[in-house]
Structures are given as structure tokens and as C-alpha cells.
Amino acid sequence: MVQILIRQDTTIVEDLSATLVRDLAQRLQDDALAICLNVDIGRRPDLVIITPHAVHVIEIKDKIGNIHIDPDGRWWLDGEEIVNLYREQPETPVQQAENTANHVRTRLFKLFKSRKMTFNGRVYAYVLVPNPSPDTRSTLAAFRVSTWLKQHHRHVWITLGLDELVERIKIHDTHTAESTALTYSPAHLQVLTRDWKLQPTQRINALQVASKPQVANKRLTPRFALAVAALILTFLGFGIWTSGIYLPSGCASVDRLNIRSTPGGGVVATVSKNTCFRIDGVSPDRTWARIARGRYTGAWVATNLLTGLQPQKLPVVNQR
Incomplete structure (x- = not known):
């Protein structure tokens, strides 16, 4: 392989x-x-x-x-x-x-x-x-x-x-x-x-990236089927419980979008187009958005390079 x-x-x-x-x-x-x-x-x-x-x-x-x-x-x-x-x-x-x-x-x-x-x-x-x-x-x-x-x-x-x-x-x-x-x-x-x-x-x-080929026509055992059903119900319940927790999201609209340590600061990573982020706030001038979840939690991206985001509706979370 x-x-x-x-x-x-x-x-x-x-x-x-x-x-x-x-x-x-x-x-x-x-x-x-x-x-x-x-x-x-x-x-x-x-x-x-x-x-x-x-x-x-x-x-x-x-x-x-x-x-x-x-x-x-x-x-x-x-x-x-x-x-x-x-x-x-x-x-x-x-x-x-x-x-x-x-x-x-x-x-x-x-x-x-x-x-x-x-x-x-x-x-x-x-x-x-x-x-x-x-x-x-x-x-x-x-x-x-x-x-x-x-x-x-x-x-x-x-x-x-x-x-x-x-x-x-x-x-x-x-x-x-x-x-x-x-x-x-x-x-x-x-x-x-x-x-x-x-x-x-x-x-x-x-x-x-690579995984073992799936076995065709493999039947689920009753015990495994019950476990899968329980897992699905657990996730559904968690989804209902967290439905009131809302974090706005935005997706990169350009290739090689820079992620920065602070608003306008040093570059910590570069990501491709269509990479999406959860956002929990913006800088005072609303030109930078702070990442709320994932590998780059707490880092910043330019709001004008994210689609699907409304900076004017987000709380200010950082003072320069």
C-alpha cells in the first residue's frame, strides 16, 4: 500500500x-x-x-x-x-x-x-x-x-x-x-x-485518506445494531441539548488564507479555499474574526475573506 x-x-x-x-x-x-x-x-x-x-x-x-x-x-x-x-x-x-x-x-x-x-x-x-x-x-x-x-x-x-x-x-x-x-x-x-x-x-x-475495502453485504449483529442505535440517539439528544448554543461560521473565499496569532499579527498557518471556521467574536474595527473551535482556537482571520459571516452582528472580544 x-x-x-x-x-x-x-x-x-x-x-x-x-x-x-x-x-x-x-x-x-x-x-x-x-x-x-x-x-x-x-x-x-x-x-x-x-x-x-x-x-x-x-x-x-x-x-x-x-x-x-x-x-x-x-x-x-x-x-x-x-x-x-x-x-x-x-x-x-x-x-x-x-x-x-x-x-x-x-x-x-x-x-x-x-x-x-x-x-x-x-x-x-x-x-x-x-x-x-x-x-x-x-x-x-x-x-x-x-x-x-x-x-x-x-x-x-x-x-x-x-x-x-x-x-x-x-x-x-x-x-x-x-x-x-x-x-x-x-x-x-x-x-x-x-x-x-x-x-x-x-x-x-x-x-x-486510505482505508481497508469494505466487506459487501455484511449483516449487522443484533447486539451491534442496538449499539449503533444507542449511539445515534445519544448524538441526537446532544444535538437537541446544544441547539441553543450558536456560534456563527464563515468559510475561506480565497486560496492560501492566512491564520494569524493576533489581529494583523504573525501568520501561524495557511489554509485552502472553502475551509470553514466557527467564530466567537471580532476585533473592534470588525475586520478580524477570532476562531472559536478546532486546531486554531483563539487565532484570527480577516473577515472580508470569509463568506457567510456577518461581522456587524458579532461581539467585540479583543482590544488591540
Whole structure:
């Protein structure tokens, strides 16, 4: 079973769906050694997948709308450019994937050399669009076979959906096995894990990533059925008892929403779009909301970046 590894001291995966990670792990099964999340080695790929003979760097562009690519290779989503800024230099998704893969390749070469281990493996670059619209699918399918792409970024693979990504990963791993003697061992993975500060996990954003297959048509025993019923009734009773306790909630409306230690203070974490919070009050100017529950209890988020929240109706709970 493929391992899920995440950078230590983090639980939030930015711009990454836990469901996508779970589905990817289930599709790869024993064809991969590890899926690495929240990797930060100077550049921050969305995913790094380690297979027995290769490394695969994936940049995910899960965009709602129609993607258009102009003659210069720039990507546009409904009139807005899709661009990554690295050291104040703009990168298209293809450039981002290629540059990040090159960075990972250099890092691995130096890492294994410092351990007196040879790294002659291949590092592949991908742009994954997991849920393309029909127009986007047509546009990207034509772009990935275009002469322009082959001339400028011929080592970047644009994949449309998880099935295409997994198929291409398997093809690349098989091809690399035939052309190089390198096979990743537990020793290789241990060196990489230590250097990248990764640790095993089974949960991403509190969602179970990999689990054992369910047994079909398994009947509940009477004793177990009674226990389940009692548990349901207990939760229903608790829900009724707490129905008078109300905490307003708001959800992040932008990617990479910063959570701060105090209103306008230092950043303690960054979360993805659609992450929701329970709020118990606001700052005097009502521009900052305090988180009431969960991992970041007592921390602050900007109210104008939360949807579904009415700051004017909340009590002031902090003096700057």
C-alpha cells in the first residue's frame, strides 16, 4: 500500500483536496511507494509521488471554468491569467511544473551525493487538471500535442483527470526501469523523508485518506445494531441539548488564507479555499474574526475573506 507522507508540523494541505489524495492513493495501490504532501524545499510542489524507479512532480490546477491558452503559451481562465509567481518571476503552469521538477532533481542529486549514494533516477513533471470542463479538455488535449509545447517544454506532461495521471506515471516508471538500474529502496525513502521533514499520515484535513475495502453485504449483529442505535440517539439528544448554543461560521473565499496569532499579527498557518471556521467574536474595527473551535482556537482571520459571516452582528472580544 502506498504511504502518505506529509511535512511535519502541518495538517493543512494548501490548494489540495483530501478526496483527490485518497482517490489517487487507491488508484496507485502498490504501483507507488509514497505520495508526499506539503513538500517545501525552496519550491513547493502540490504532490511528489515516488514510484519504484522514478520521481513524479505534480502541479494541480483544479479550476472551475474554461481554460484558454494563447500563442505565447500563457494560460487564461475566463479572462484571468493563471500564473505562479516565484521570486517575483511569473510562471505559466507548464513552466511552474518544469521548474519545480528541475529543482527537485537538483535537490535529490545533492542529497544522495552527500550520503555517498548515487542518484541517476528520472524526475518527471506534470500539470494535472483533475476536473476539466469539456471546452478545457478540448483546449488542453490540443495544446499538449502542439508543436509549440514540444519545442519549449517537451518534458512536461499535461494530464486530464486522475486516470490519465496514474496511467502516465505507470508508463514512465516502466520506461525508467528499462533504462536505468536505480530502484528506490526503503533506505532511499528514509533519506528523502528525513531531509524533507516528512512523516506518515492517514488523514488530510481530517478526512481519512486510505482505508481497508469494505466487506459487501455484511449483516449487522443484533447486539451491534442496538449499539449503533444507542449511539445515534445519544448524538441526537446532544444535538437537541446544544441547539441553543450558536456560534456563527464563515468559510475561506480565497486560496492560501492566512491564520494569524493576533489581529494583523504573525501568520501561524495557511489554509485552502472553502475551509470553514466557527467564530466567537471580532476585533473592534470588525475586520478580524477570532476562531472559536478546532486546531486554531483563539487565532484570527480577516473577515472580508470569509463568506457567510456577518461581522456587524458579532461581539467585540479583543482590544488591540
